[in-house]
Amino acid sequence: MTQIYQASCTAPVNIATLKYWGKRDTKLNLPTNSSISVTLSQDDLRTLTTASCSSSFEQDTLYLNGEPHPIDTPRTLACLADLRSLRAALESKDDKLPKLSTFKLRIVSENNFPTAAGLASSAAGFAALISAIAKLYELPQNSSELSMIARKGSGSACRSLFGGYVAWEMGELEDGSDSKAVEVAPVNHWPEMQALICVVCDVKKDVSSTSGMQLTVATSDLFQERIKNVVPKRFIEMKKSIVDKDFAKFAELTIKDSNSFHSCCLDSYPPIFYMNDTSKKIIKLVNLLNEAAGKIIAAYTFDAGPNAVIYYLKENENQVLGLFNKVFGHLEGWEKAESLKSKFEILEKFPIDQIESNMEFYSQGVSRVILTQVGGGPKSVDTSLLDLETGLPKKC
Ligand SMILES: Nc1ncnc2c1ncn2[C@@H]1O[C@H](COP(=O)(O)OP(=O)(O)OP(=O)(O)O)[C@@H](O)[C@H]1O
Numbered sequence: 001m002t003q004i005y006q007a008s009c010t011a012p013v014n015i016a017t018l019k020y021w022g023k024r025d026t027k028l029n030l031p032t033n034s035s036i037s038v039t040l041s042q043d044d045l046r047t048l049t050t051a052s053c054s055s056s057f058e059q060d061t062l063y064l065n066g067e068p069h070p071i072d073t074p075r076t077l078a079c080l081a082d083l084r085s086l087r088a089a090l091e092s093k094d095d096k097l098p099k100l101s102t103f104k105l106r107i108v109s110e111n112n113f114p115t116a117a118g119l120a121s122s123a124a125g126f127a128a129l130i131s132a133i134a135k136l137y138e139l140p141q142n143s144s145e146l147s148m149i150a151r152k153g154s155g156s157a158c159r160s161l162f163g164g165y166v167a168w169e170m171g172e173l174e175d176g177s178d179s180k181a182v183e184v185a186p187v188n189h190w191p192e193m194q195a196l197i198c199v200v201c202d203v204k205k206d207v208s209s210t211s212g213m214q215l216t217v218a219t220s221d222l223f224q225e226r227i228k229n230v231v232p233k234r235f236i237e238m239k240k241s242i243v244d245k246d247f248a249k250f251a252e253l254t255i256k257d258s259n260s261f262h263s264c265c266l267d268s269y270p271p272i273f274y275m276n277d278t279s280k281k282i283i284k285l286v287n288l289l290n291e292a293a294g295k296i297i298a299a300y301t302f303d304a305g306p307n308a309v310i311y312y313l314k315e316n317e318n319q320v321l322g323l324f325n326k327v328f329g330h331l332e333g334w335e336k337a338e339s340l341k342s343k344f345e346i347l348e349k350f351p352i353d354q355i356e357s358n359m360e361f362y363s364q365g366v367s368r369v370i371l372t373q374v375g376g377g378p379k380s381v382d383t384s385l386l387d388l389e390t391g392l393p394k395k396c
């Protein structure tokens with residue numbers, strides 16, 4: 001039987017605290033502003049990808065969650081072309097290397113969370129795909145270099161090449177060779193960062209990020225102010241807040257940036273709405289919580305959809321989860337917090353009567369919660385999703 005070469009990697013989801021919104025080059029996914037994100041733990045949300053190649057494979061194929069998935073999209077093809085050309089360069093220098101760059105690829109991938117549900121599956125998906133192929137090809141490129149390939153798959157995917165706190169530097173060059181992800185701080189610099197995700201029940205968004213940001217770039221005046229004057233300053237301040245582990249500052253900037261991004265969506269013509277009434281209820285709960293605490297202990301942020309991600313520190317877990325468990329405690333996702341529940345509390349100054357008397361209203365609209373935290377970057381793993389006997393995805 002012809003030899004099958006294979007390698008597997010996992011990669012995380014990242015949720016931006018300073019949003020990427022707008023492209024200056026749609027083909028290369030070059031952004032109009034720099035952005036910052038927190039990488040979330042792969043214990044809770046991760047993609048596992050096995051990349052394989054063989055001279056016996058007749059075409060490039062991708063299986064996602066057990067089903068064949070299109071691989072011939074311009075973005076995926078751009079990623080594969082870059083990786084193959086880096087491998088070809090190695091092969092041209094060393095005759096002994098097998099000519100993997102000429103073989104067709106078979107990629108098998110699984111997300112352990114809902115795909116295309118506004119939970120950044122494309123970011124984890126492209127980061128895992130690039131990491132697994134780079135491992136298969138034994139490429140020497142570092143994470144920043146690989147992030148530039150992931151960026152061509154999906155802009156935000158470039159930040160999933162790192163763990164911890166990550167910046168995507170927008171760069172200036174036309175060929176995108178300076179538009180890459182870099183580490184702001186590793187997980188262990190500020191491991192106390194937690195994230196509560198409220199998955200809001202909704203149909204698939206009707207305006208994709210890609211088309212939404214193009215509409216904003218073309219029509220929003222507010223957006224010009226955002227990229228010229230707001231984000232450049234915020235980028236520096238947010239990096240500093242991470243280095244200083246200044247949660248109040250980090251949280252304020254995160255909240256303001258989510259608001260600014262959604263304002264630009266509303267200012268687009270015709271307007272784009274990603275948040276819904278449930279999202280607004282969650283914003284209200286976070287605001288009331290921070291007011292009751294007398295300082296910012298929780299920061300909400302929303303991507304191009306209604307799901308809320310709430311960042312908070314471990315030291316405020318009982319107060320933050322106490323409130324959200326009160327409202328959404330009936331939902332799936334609290335199993336992880338079982339041992340903490342006895343310590344959950346409602347802050348004395350929190351107007352809980354207001355919420356309790358309207359509980360039906362507040363508790364509706366969320367389908368599940370995910371409790372997670374800051375986590376590490378892509379990992380090389382031995383687990384393979386490929387059945388070497390059949391050359392097909394393993395049956396789970
Ligand atoms: N594991 C994966 N491997 C390769 N591609 C993937 C993988 N997971 C997701 N994708 C690609 O990303 C697409 C989903 O991206 P989409 O932007 O619609 O949703 P999302 O990333 O989950 O949500 P959002 O971008 O709003 O956070 C999938 O249809 C698929 O093409």
Ligand SMILES: C[C@@](O)(CCOP(=O)(O)OP(=O)(O)O)CC(=O)O
Nearest residue numbers: 016019020154155156209210303304
């Ligand atoms: C709101 C965002 O989540 C937008 C993400 O946009 P994508 O990275 O999904 O867009 P493409 O580059 O077109 O694939 C903000 C962010 O993650 O920074």
